[in-house]
Amino acid sequence: MRMSDADPARSQTPGSEREEGSALALDFDKLGGLITAVAQDAVSGEVLMVAFMDRNAFAATRTSGYAHYYSRSRGRLWQKGESSGNVQEVEEIRVDCDQDAVVLRVRQRGGACHTGRSTCFYRRLDDTKLVLRDEGA
């Protein structure tokens, strides 16, 4: 293993059960009780949004099969789409090497973004300005 250019936070348990094992051991410590969650469209591969999960949000996601996150500003669990109906049915949960981030492969109902767009990443940087993307491209 070449650890030298990896973030050392990832090398606290080199070769460990956390990286190589089959045990789910999510690391909620690095972000004060949260892990990063990336929602990715299971069909198109489009990255839809980035949010955070605490232990309860992760547990609720597993139990229900629908994406739940932790709202830092409201300080509570929320189900994506709980008001809008634009829920995310989770097809697969992927876990990264040091278990502080997950990718949710989801079936997104409606738009993922609160602006109504299909993804929150609807703009790209073009030199110094943001421009609208062709979504899905």
Added chain:
Amino acid sequence: MRMSDADPARSQTPGSEREEGSALALDFDKLGGLITAVAQDAVSGEVLMVAFMDRNAFAATRTSGYAHYYSRSRGRLWQKGESSGNVQEVEEIRVDCDQDAVVLRVRQRGGACHTGRSTCFYRRLDDTKLVLRDEGA
């Protein structure tokens, strides 16, 4: 706009320039000087890794065309692949609605993960256990 089920952190500037405008105005405040960065393979669409950027890392990425991140544990800028050679050439930078996260669409040289694998998300949750994925699937 339906804000009701969005994380309220995203609604601090509803309909604002930050969400709808063309000005790059990244929000480094929510994560103490950092934004979340998702590296996605520009060819396969695979999510490769999740990391963080401070202002310097973002600027270095733009200037050089290669992904730079901020290492929280080392407290410094690092270029992905600076030791291993497994650099990420950035084809496109996507910015999310509230400008606190970016997706880097990259050409990954070698494996993205310090374990040597093509992606850091090489495992998926199968009921209660982590199992190796067919990478690229």
